Amino acid sequence: MIRLFALILFLLPMTASAQNVPKLVPDVSQRQINIQSGFTGAEMLLFGAIIYPRGVAPDGQVDVAVVLRGPTRSVTLREKQKIAGIWINADSTDFRSVPAYYAIASSRPLDQIISSKTAAIYELGLDRLQLSPSGEVNATEQRRFVDGLVDLNRRNGLFRQDAGTVEITDQVLYRARLNIPSSVPVGVYTAETLLIRDGRVIVADDNVEVRIRKTGFEQLVTVLAQDYALFYGAMAVLVSLLLGWFAGFVFNRL
Amino acid sequence: MDIYLPIANLSVNALVIILLGGGVGVLSGMFGVGGGFLTTPLLIFYGIPPAVAAASASTQVTGASVSGVFAHMKRGGVDFQMGGVLVVGGIFGTGAGAAIFEILEALGQIDTVINILYVLMLGSIGGLMAKESLTSVLAVRAGKPVAAAKRRHHPLVANLPMRWRFYRSGLYISPIAPLILGFITGIMTMLLGVGGGFIMVPAMLYLLGMGAQVVVGTSLFQILFVTMASTMMHSLTTKAVDIVLAVFLLIGSVTGAQIGARLAQCMRPEYLRLFLAAIVLLVAIRMALGLGWRPDEIYTLQAL
Numbered sequence: 016m017i018r019l020f021a022l023i024l025f026l027l028p029m030t031a032s033a034q035n036v037p038k039l040v041p042d043v044s045q046r047q048i049n050i051q052s053g054f055t056g057a058e059m060l061l062f063g064a065i066i067y068p069r070g071v072a073p074d075g076q077v078d079v080a081v082v083l084r085g086p087t088r089s090v091t092l093r094e095k096q097k098i099a100g101i102w103i104n105a106d107s108t109d110f111r112s113v114p115a116y117y118a119i120a121s122s123r124p125l126d127q128i129i130s131s132k133t134a135a136i137y138e139l140g141l142d143r144l145q146l147s148p149s150g151e152v153n154a155t156e157q158r159r160f161v162d163g164l165v166d167l168n169r170r171n172g173l174f175r176q177d178a179g180t181v182e183i184t185d186q187v188l189y190r191a192r193l194n195i196p197s198s199v200p201v202g203v204y205t206a207e208t209l210l211i212r213d214g215r216v217i218v219a220d221d222n223v224e225v226r227i228r229k230t231g232f233e234q235l236v237t238v239l240a241q242d243y244a245l246f247y248g249a250m251a252v253l254v255s256l257l258l259g260w261f262a263g264f265v266f267n268r269l
Numbered sequence: 270m271d272i273y274l275p276i277a278n279l280s281v282n283a284l285v286i287i288l289l290g291g292g293v294g295v296l297s298g299m300f301g302v303g304g305g306f307l308t309t310p311l312l313i314f315y316g317i318p319p320a321v322a323a324a325s326a327s328t329q330v331t332g333a334s335v336s337g338v339f340a341h342m343k344r345g346g347v348d349f350q351m352g353g354v355l356v357v358g359g360i361f362g363t364g365a366g367a368a369i370f371e372i373l374e375a376l377g378q379i380d381t382v383i384n385i386l387y388v389l390m391l392g393s394i395g396g397l398m399a400k401e402s403l404t405s406v407l408a409v410r411a412g413k414p415v416a417a418a419k420r421r422h423h424p425l426v427a428n429l430p431m432r433w434r435f436y437r438s439g440l441y442i443s444p445i446a447p448l449i450l451g452f453i454t455g456i457m458t459m460l461l462g463v464g465g466g467f468i469m470v471p472a473m474l475y476l477l478g479m480g481a482q483v484v485v486g487t488s489l490f491q492i493l494f495v496t497m498a499s500t501m502m503h504s505l506t507t508k509a510v511d512i513v514l515a516v517f518l519l520i521g522s523v524t525g526a527q528i529g530a531r532l533a534q535c536m537r538p539e540y541l542r543l544f545l546a547a548i549v550l551l552v553a554i555r556m557a558l559g560l561g562w563r564p565d566e567i568y569t570l571q572a573l
Contacts, residue, residue, distance in 0.1 A: 198280075260335050262336065
């Protein structure tokens with residue numbers, strides 16, 4: 016009995032501190048994005064509510080950052096250099112964990128709301144992604160490749176960082192829009208929401224998953240091309256032959 | 270009208286693709302070439318990945334040449350024996366091309382090699398065509414009759430052993446020569462997405478010395494089968510054939526080809542050839558400049 020009391024006494028401060036931490040209730044506008052023939056990209060709404068302990072919002076400003084992140088993959092990045100008058104791929108570096116897509120939006124510029132150390136821990140911001148480059152020991156060269164990779168993906172719309180695009184209403188509701196280009200790779204994406212105050216992440220939630228996949232005809236074509244290559248090739252030949260023959264037939268009648 | 274290409278993994282404007290196919294089709298109808306040499310670079314300029322552009326362009330050439338083969342067959346313009354030898358060479362060529370493609374892709378040099386090959390090939394063929402058509406245009410202007418080139422095969426070809434008779438072509442030569450010719454065009458079909466007609470036709474005329482009445486039909490016959498082989502090979506190795514892209518290209522090109530064929534009837538052949546030479550040279554110059562200019566993207570990504 017005494018032991019039990021001791022245990023409760025021991026646990027009490029912990030539960031109390033857990034109650035002091037706000038809770039995030041995040042959601043996204045679509046849990047699934049289907050790529051079909053008319054797909055030109057998508058706009059994703061990440062929104063949610065902040066539930067404060069005892070329902071009271073703290074004094075001072077809170078900030079929210081949302082991150083949508085695609086599956087990581089290994090890539091080779093090649094760099095063109097001008098050799099003998101023409102531009103050819105000369106140098107390359109492998110990266111072992113590059114997110115297929117990475118978008119971050121925040122209520123204010125990241126460097127104003129969070130210390131760079133914390134940002135590095137949570138991988139917040141395009142310049143703080145852990146891409147695991149390999150093979151290149153020279154730090155300045157590695158930096159050049161990392162910058163090149165981020166810049167390339169940023170201009171393709173696969174990496175993005177927007178400040179001031181998370182709207183917060185009454186310190187409780189937040190929402191942000193993220194654009195997804197048509198060239199987005201398929202896979203399971205995670206949406207992460209971080210509540211930031213006084214330069215620290217108070218609470219983070221990354222339990223929301225978004226599935227991006229091809230459906231219908233596009234899915235069929237991809238599966239056939241990947242797994243039934245012989246059949247797919249024969250079908251491509253046949254379709255091409257039939258279309259060509261049919262057109263010739265029609266035009267001869269005109 | 271946007272359409273998503275499932276293999277290229279991006280969205281393109283279907284109208285642009287159809288118009289592109291149509292424009293190339295008009296030219297191919299006018300000149301009797303497949304037009305792959307224009308389709309692939311134009312698709313690359315438009316932003317399609319080079320491998321997908323080359324693979325899908327070769328699929329498109331299959332459809333663009335099929336009705337031509339039938340038309341020439343009816344006229345007896347196909348030497349099946351010669352065509353068969355060329356096709357066998359071509360199929361081995363696509364196999365070799367696939368191996369080359371894989372090696373170059375692993376080295377990261379496929380784009381550069383495709384570009385350089387285009388510049389060399391289009392530059393030399395375009396130059397030769399321009400020279401030949403200019404002389405005939407000038408001769409016609411001056412009212413002189415154009416001296417027909419004497420038909421005979423190249424001494425190198427004549428020296429090859431094991432001669433066969435090709436009755437329809439009117440030749441008694443070794444099959445090794447057309448086998449090698451087929452092999453080379455097969456490699457080019459695989460790498461560049463071209464049918465190779467504009468290399469094949471002059472080579473048949475001036476290297477093999479084939480009779481002019483069967484040259485175009487036999488070349489089309491070879492193109493038909495070799496592009497089919499190349500589509501199969503790409504499907505099995507690079508997996509870069511985008512059937513949606515090929516279909517939209519075809520819709521444009523088969524229509525354009527009919528318009529082009531009708532246009533060609535109201536133009537003088539010398540001017541027609543000069544015009545084609547100018548287009549070929551323009552593409553070659555554009556690609557040569559592209560090699561020397563600083564590219565928009567210094568960096569390229571390849572998934573491992």
